[in-house]
Amino acid sequence: MSGRVAEATWEPSALERNRRVFRARASRRSVAVAFISTIVLAAVVSFSVVNSPGWDAVKDTFFNVDVGAKAFPRILEGLWLNLRVLFFSAIGVALLGSLLAIMRSLRGPVFFPIRALATGYTDLFRGMPLIIVLYLVGYGIPALGLFPRLPAAVWGTIAITVTYAAYVGEVIRAGMEAVHPSQRIAARSLGLSHGQTLRLVVIPQGIRKVIPALMNDFVSMQKDVGLISVLGAVDAVRGAQISVAQTFNFTPYVVAALLFVLLALPMIRLTDYLSARLARREQNSGTV
Amino acid sequence: MSLLELRGVRKRFGTHDVLQGVDLSVAKDEVVALLGASGSGKSTLLRAINLVERVDDGQILLAGEDITDPRIKADAVRSRIGVVFQQFNLFPHLSVIDNVTLAAVKVHGWSREEARAKASGLLSGIGLGDKVGQYPDRLSGGQQQRVAIVRAILTEPELLLLDEITSALDPMLVGEVLDLVRSLKDTGSTILMATHEMGFARSVADRVVFMYQGRILEEGTPEQIFDNPRETQTQEFLARVTHR
Numbered sequence: 001m002s003g004r005v006a007e008a009t010w011e012p013s014a015l016e017r018n019r020r021v022f023r024a025r026a027s028r029r030s031v032a033v034a035f036i037s038t039i040v041l042a043a044v045v046s047f048s049v050v051n052s053p054g055w056d057a058v059k060d061t062f063f064n065v066d067v068g069a070k071a072f073p074r075i076l077e078g079l080w081l082n083l084r085v086l087f088f089s090a091i092g093v094a095l096l097g098s099l100l101a102i103m104r105s106l107r108g109p110v111f112f113p114i115r116a117l118a119t120g121y122t123d124l125f126r127g128m129p130l131i132i133v134l135y136l137v138g139y140g141i142p143a144l145g146l147f148p149r150l151p152a153a154v155w156g157t158i159a160i161t162v163t164y165a166a167y168v169g170e171v172i173r174a175g176m177e178a179v180h181p182s183q184r185i186a187a188r189s190l191g192l193s194h195g196q197t198l199r200l201v202v203i204p205q206g207i208r209k210v211i212p213a214l215m216n217d218f219v220s221m222q223k224d225v226g227l228i229s230v231l232g233a234v235d236a237v238r239g240a241q242i243s244v245a246q247t248f249n250f251t252p253y254v255v256a257a258l259l260f261v262l263l264a265l266p267m268i269r270l271t272d273y274l275s276a277r278l279a280r281r282e283q284n285s286g287t288v
Numbered sequence: 289m290s291l292l293e294l295r296g297v298r299k300r301f302g303t304h305d306v307l308q309g310v311d312l313s314v315a316k317d318e319v320v321a322l323l324g325a326s327g328s329g330k331s332t333l334l335r336a337i338n339l340v341e342r343v344d345d346g347q348i349l350l351a352g353e354d355i356t357d358p359r360i361k362a363d364a365v366r367s368r369i370g371v372v373f374q375q376f377n378l379f380p381h382l383s384v385i386d387n388v389t390l391a392a393v394k395v396h397g398w399s400r401e402e403a404r405a406k407a408s409g410l411l412s413g414i415g416l417g418d419k420v421g422q423y424p425d426r427l428s429g430g431q432q433q434r435v436a437i438v439r440a441i442l443t444e445p446e447l448l449l450l451d452e453i454t455s456a457l458d459p460m461l462v463g464e465v466l467d468l469v470r471s472l473k474d475t476g477s478t479i480l481m482a483t484h485e486m487g488f489a490r491s492v493a494d495r496v497v498f499m500y501q502g503r504i505l506e507e508g509t510p511e512q513i514f515d516n517p518r519e520t521q522t523q524e525f526l527a528r529v530t531h532r
Contacts, residue, residue: 010298012344015345015346016345
């Protein structure tokens, strides 16, 4: 296709200018409608909450600014532990999840035990509630006496990793299977080995297909790291719990919840952005 | 009055002018073939008429009504236009009969029985009567494309747009698709088709339009265009596609 140079002289006709004015007006109108309906909804909701019979008590117990401010440093310190746990479990999940996905997609009778092992693993850890895995790993493994005394957060990290790896492994495998078989055939006919085909052709395409699903798992993991508090690790949730016990006021929980939301927001937005971009790329332009 | 009329239609992608002011009219029951190299703007023109691509300037009138007016209901316009694509675009999760009757039932409000009866009649008429329950991946390319044509014409659209409908087909299968288009012409249909089948354009089209770099460079009867092309670009294009 020749790179046709745009005519610098072209000016939109009166007709087109009118259409643009109309579209601009229509889009301003929809922004205004969205704005007004949002305000109305917010007003109705806040009015009915504030005027509910128990609002004063709830306000004092859940939204007490003094209690929240006092608990804040402890919760923030706890959140730092959550972040570190998240960092290491994300790496662990990426490695173990990929490994599981590859194990499950090995073909041939020789690999049956490996496939069966991976299948059994994902069945087990996708089936078990995370909190039970936390108890089993956090109290069971140290009780074997094989390992030196380690902080509860370490066992929490391991429990989260082994659980989420099962989910992520399945997502990656779904992505690999969504790559059209013709891609494998093309790679193998170039002389690439099975392993090279997986590494250089199938996995890169497969991961791209499941990025939104993977990000979703990551967001979910971001808040589930708060569950390590059941092992006694002093994270944001545990920090809040301690403050609650001291003051008989639930505000610290609300503070911790807000902090977790703040932590998740950038990732949630990024996921939306990536999904939208992916959708745009797959749809070959057009307005439909 | 012409059924379809384009006035100074422009479309720009980034800094690339794909359509640089196209004027064209198609009369009722007229068959017009669009010729031109890849990238000359044929597909974009068809997409603009189907309101899949918003034009940057100019007007498109369907039966006298300006369909580029922003107040127009685009879905209603599209339901009056039948489109057949190069890659068939049948829905793989639906059987042949469900592909064909989907819009008739969901958009045009036909009863299921009515839609099925008419669809089976049309499919039997082109030798696909035994395929109604099959899924598209069980059919050959030519069969799929003929199903796609039946899907497009079931509700008797005012205008039929064909976008290089034989380009993805095995040469052995092109004939059966073109025969179907020919029979549509004989029963009276308004067709605008982008095609690379020169022989077919010559024998079926009432008028041939040659596009070059987003403009209509030359138009006329098939005899004029194929036997006495005026423009050098038309001559070069025809020389290239006919001596392969």
